[in-house]
Amino acid sequence: MAQSPESLVRNSTVSSPPDVYAKLMEVINHPRSGANDVAKVLASDPGLAARLLRIVNSAFFGFPRRIETMGQAVTLVGTGQIRDLALATSVIRAFDGVPDDMIDVRDFWSYSLATGVVARLFGARTQADNVERFFLAGVLHSVGRLLILLKAPTEARAAFEKARERTGFLHEAEREVLGFDQAAVGAALVEAWNLPPAFGEAVRFQYQPQRACSYPHEAAAVHLATVVATGLEWGSAGETLVLGFESAAWDALGLDLEVLPGLLDDAERQYQAAVQAVSGALA
Amino acid sequence: MPTISLDQAEAGMVVSEDVLDRKGRVLIPKGGELSERTLEALAGWGVEALSVEGGEELQPLDPAALEEARAALSGRFLKTDLDHPFVSAVLDRAAQQRVRSGDFPATPVQSHGSIT
Numbered sequence: 001m002a003q004s005p006e007s008l009v010r011n012s013t014v015s016s017p018p019d020v021y022a023k024l025m026e027v028i029n030h031p032r033s034g035a036n037d038v039a040k041v042l043a044s045d046p047g048l049a050a051r052l053l054r055i056v057n058s059a060f061f062g063f064p065r066r067i068e069t070m071g072q073a074v075t076l077v078g079t080g081q082i083r084d085l086a087l088a089t090s091v092i093r094a095f096d097g098v099p100d101d102m103i104d105v106r107d108f109w110s111y112s113l114a115t116g117v118v119a120r121l122f123g124a125r126t127q128a129d130n131v132e133r134f135f136l137a138g139v140l141h142s143v144g145r146l147l148i149l150l151k152a153p154t155e156a157r158a159a160f161e162k163a164r165e166r167t168g169f170l171h172e173a174e175r176e177v178l179g180f181d182q183a184a185v186g187a188a189l190v191e192a193w194n195l196p197p198a199f200g201e202a203v204r205f206q207y208q209p210q211r212a213c214s215y216p217h218e219a220a221a222v223h224l225a226t227v228v229a230t231g232l233e234w235g236s237a238g239e240t241l242v243l244g245f246e247s248a249a250w251d252a253l254g255l256d257l258e259v260l261p262g263l264l265d266d267a268e269r270q271y272q273a274a275v276q277a278v279s280g281a282l283a
Numbered sequence: 284m285p286t287i288s289l290d291q292a293e294a295g296m297v298v299s300e301d302v303l304d305r306k307g308r309v310l311i312p313k314g315g316e317l318s319e320r321t322l323e324a325l326a327g328w329g330v331e332a333l334s335v336e337g338g339e340e341l342q343p344l345d346p347a348a349l350e351e352a353r354a355a356l357s358g359r360f361l362k363t364d365l366d367h368p369f370v371s372a373v374l375d376r377a378a379q380q381r382v383r384s385g386d387f388p389a390t391p392v393q394s395h396g397s398i399t
Contacts, residue, residue, distance in 0.1 A: 048382050061305065062331030125307040169362065224369070231360065231373040232380060242373075246365040262300050262334070265286055269332070 005180050005188035008151045017193040018090045020083025024083045038079050038100040039070040051089045051278055058273035084132035088139040088280045095146045102160050103238045112139045113274045118267045119224035126253050134221050137202040141222050144186030170239045210248040220249035286334045290323045294319045300334040352378040353388040
């Protein structure tokens, strides 16, 4: 039977988002709930609460004072933002049991976090209202590859070998072997999870960000962030070549090149902080 | 133009790059002088590091080692657009990173940064 991005998602254990996300959505959408209720949901998962506190107290935010409780964290960071951070740091757990003979799972998440950190900094520089949306989009942009490894390992291996033999892009080899690439699978996944449409667009169009009509900034930021993370060898999701660069993505953000050195300095610090903060999830 | 943490910053120092809050708003423009009052305000805004003029410069990197690192990275950047200043800035940074990490000159390439 022919495979499709949707069939890979449907037949997987990750066809629904981590429990905490659904609970958070419910609380946030409830008209009479507040920051306290959000904090309660987060505190009910001690591992998650610890990761969030580590991240909120890291170079990621650089708050001047130490944040001790989930309640303070939610108030300072914001409910929508903490929801996106919570998903970004719990999605790692959802993908247990990925075969590690083709990619190193730690390298995979390091690379995903690096992309999230850089995308988030682009979001911040363009005055985005929720920078954690950029972070989460970056963290999720390659999860399609994990699904391919889990649900279509034979094809995954064929694609890896093809890409290696001719020094080509892994996502192009995936298209040849499967008929679709990891971006399509990742987009199908975040759509199955009912995440806001910005995520589907940013993941689907990570290779052609100029095709993202509704959320051009998110898609452009993710595209550029993969160039940075792959170029600087911050982890790896299997792709060894820096993407064919779309200059339209850079133009879409409307940033001056002079911001780049400072942004890369920040990225390096925050990348280390993010990896440290979530490394417990990989134990 | 060293980057220093906020607790190393002192009144009288001149910032060499715009100091931004985490939404990217400019708090102190490039060339502005720090005072006790602005330092307190920066702490309140959650700024944790900034670039200042003068002070101890980072050691300049050996140009030959940088060239070697760039050559070693060329395969990785084979299929992208190195003519674009964004991409070439990323390659420059990648070469500097390899030299600083001690990979160059003349040791085998190691993968950089991962969760351990």
